[in-house]
Amino acid sequence: MSIKLTDEMLSMLPDTRGHFGDYGGRFVSETLFDSLETLEREYLRLKKDPQFQAQFDKDLADYVGRPSPLYFAERLTKVVGGAQIWLKREDLNHTGAHKINNTIGQALLANFLGKKRVIAETGAGQHGVATATVCARLGLECHVFMGAEDVKRQSLNVFRMKLLGAQVHAVTSGTRTLKDAMNDAMRDWVTNVDDTFYIIGTVAGPHPYPLLVRDFQAVIGRETREQSLHQAGKLPDALVACVGGGSNAIGMFYPFLTDESVQLYGVEAGGLGIETGQHAAPLSAGRPGVLHGNRTYLMEDENGQISGTHSVSAGLDYPGVGPEHSWLKDIGRANYVSVTDEEALDGFRKLTRIEGIMPALETAHAVAYAMKLAAGMGPDEVVVINVSGRGDKDIHTVAQMDGIEL
């Protein structure tokens, strides 16, 4: 099933209660309700405030270094032998990933709301670093919750956060990964709700987070649209982005939703293979449920307990996904696919060796899928990969997979 989306339809989503079709909403305990309503009200006001938008744009330009380039990967295109492969270089942003677009926006919100204490959850540590960075810049107290498992595999980012003045809390409950970090961040928020702003790192969580994170990340797609028209002489034929919670993907997709000719591909973490159950691909293999404040596709067992996930990439190791993606899946506007750990590592190596660009392992999933996709397309067609982040943080993991000790 696929329906033609119009700007008018999109302007009504999410609805006033934060729903994208059957998904989204605000499933939180009562204590947080008031804060979410305030945040929603203030955000909707500031969204229309030219001064707020001007400040956001200025920060993106002068501090983040936007616009990020759209780069024609000529050699990769040749090697793959199909469509032209272009790279949207979010890895060149300050702090090395798309995450900073969102933290700049939310930190501005925190400032406007007069909150002096900021908390965040993080998986790979990129969102944690991006949050610690904006907090350092604005002089805000920063606490980052990170699964104990991820603290181990992303030690470089843990140290970066500490250097930036953040306190990193290792979370030892549950599966000790991103979902548990998010639980603990929620617990902290409920306790310190008066003075604390929760900077959520992806398009998940209760309304209005999926909305505001998407708005802050949509700069990726807006730039890509213009750059593609200008540089490739046409709109892209396909966009490919990895999907953890889905913020880099929705940021890329959103400005193209009404362009019917543009195919959208969200690439989930297939881990050891969907059939093994050891993966993090709720849109490919999960079903709708409620977690972390919203209704969305989840990985869960038959009793409604959230399943443990597996991915070589910490940033994709999450059992849920942003509610807008669940909606886009159901209406057939976007395609959700998965690639395995091994394929992702192959993508990592290829982009590194062929283009001299070392992508994050999250991004490597998009690279791996895009190579398959482009191979079956013609030379006049344009595939854009959202290079959501750079791979420095992952070299330990890659070395380990190769049996090398650094």
Add this chain to the structure above:
Amino acid sequence: MSRIEGVLKSLKGQGRKALIPFITAGDPSPDQTVDLLHTLVEAGADIIELGVPFSDPMADGPVIQAACERALVHGTSLRQVLGMVRTFRETNTTTPIVLMGYLNPMEAMGTAVFADLAAESGVDGVLTVDLPPEEADEVAPLLTARNLDAIFLLAPTTSDERIRAISQHSSGYVYYVSFKGVTGASNINVEEVAGKVRHIHELTALPVAVGFGIRDAGTAAAVGRVSDGVIVGSVLVNTIAQHQTDPAQLKRALTDLLHPMREALDGLSS
């Protein structure tokens, strides 16, 4: 009249306050839960809140999180929890049971199936922590149609407008969360709670039970003085954790904890 309403009315008639203990079903193991429910009744419980274990209990502190993990190690499912209530009802038809949990296990079962089974099993009320009334238009009517009380939370951050609206969606009682935080924390400020509960009483005719931070006879009495009932959770669950390998000792310890609270609450009416 629902069983919950009946119990609270009769207590009110006697000038007494409800003692509402909370434990997690399946903790320390599923075969002990029914026994523990009877122990709680013997120790003075008027109503019992029975926690349905969930893998991601966002509103709970470490103590109840650990209880969920212990219960889930044994694979305790919502279906099994309903079975426990059914067994409890074979010998106790008077003490109301309120299931307290998170939405996802109920949705996984199917909310209509859940409502049917809950009513059949002898459950009296359902409190879903992550389901505010705004999102409950599907679930709440299913409960009401089966004479199950839908119990919602009120918090220190809840506006008057919302207190009124939430009360309108509630039956049985409303659960006032005594402080901003998770279960098991101890930042209760009795004076603040008293003021807020008095205010809630002005906005709704429903009984008000207060939970979070009640850990001994002193806090029970102080909060009982201004409310219709007190909910005691983390101290009990902590006791279960301490005595998980010795069922006999565990029952004694739970009784020793609840007795003084019962006495303190009853002391308020004399």
